[in-house]
Amino acid sequence: MSGTPEEAQMTYIIRDHNREKFEERKELMTTIQTKLNQKFDQERVQINLYDQYYNMGEIIEKDMSIIALAKQAMIELNIEPLIEPVRGGTDGSKISYLGIPTPNIFAGGENMHGRFEFVSLQSMEKATDVIVKIAELNAK
Numbered sequence: 001m002s003g004t005p006e007e008a009q010m011t012y013i014i015r016d017h018n019r020e021k022f023e024e025r026k027e028l029m030t031t032i033q034t035k036l037n038q039k040f041d042q043e044r045v046q047i048n049l050y051d052q053y054y055n056m057g058e059i060i061e062k063d064m065s066i067i068a069l070a071k072q073a074m075i076e077l078n079i080e081p082l083i084e085p086v087r088g089g090t091d092g093s094k095i096s097y098l099g100i101p102t103p104n105i106f107a108g109g110e111n112m113h114g115r116f117e118f119v120s121l122q123s124m125e126k127a128t129d130v131i132v133k134i135a136e137l138n139a140k
Contacts, residue, residue: 017055017085056096056103057085066101073133079126105130 001010014029016022029047036045060066067083074081086104095102108123 013052017057019055019058022055053090053093054097056089056093056101059096060101060103063101066103069134069137070103070105070130073130073137076137077126077129077133079130105134 001008003009012029014022014025016025026049029049033045033047037043071081071083089104092102092104105127106123107119107127109117109119111117
């Protein structure tokens, strides 16, 4: 949010695991815009609405073999797989929608996207081992 006496701007990122709810959230923004503009004598509220990326789960759930491959790699490396849905990262989402299912695989980060985000060398090494093992298993 930023502004001056003449103008104010607010930026929102609309996200949801569920595509229907995602679309509803976008529609709510345009509804709010319409209602606010009806209260003024001129159009004062403008929205620049665009889709940045979508939930990669929509692609990956159609073929879970990539998840099974990552799980097998972790098991073979004595790493307990923790499989949980995440809405998706920018790169993985875009690549998935280009036709290559690309789930998020741990990189060892903690406190993601926060002020105290960090990753240990040991976790990065394990993540690297998993990627190499996935490549080996996929080559078989």
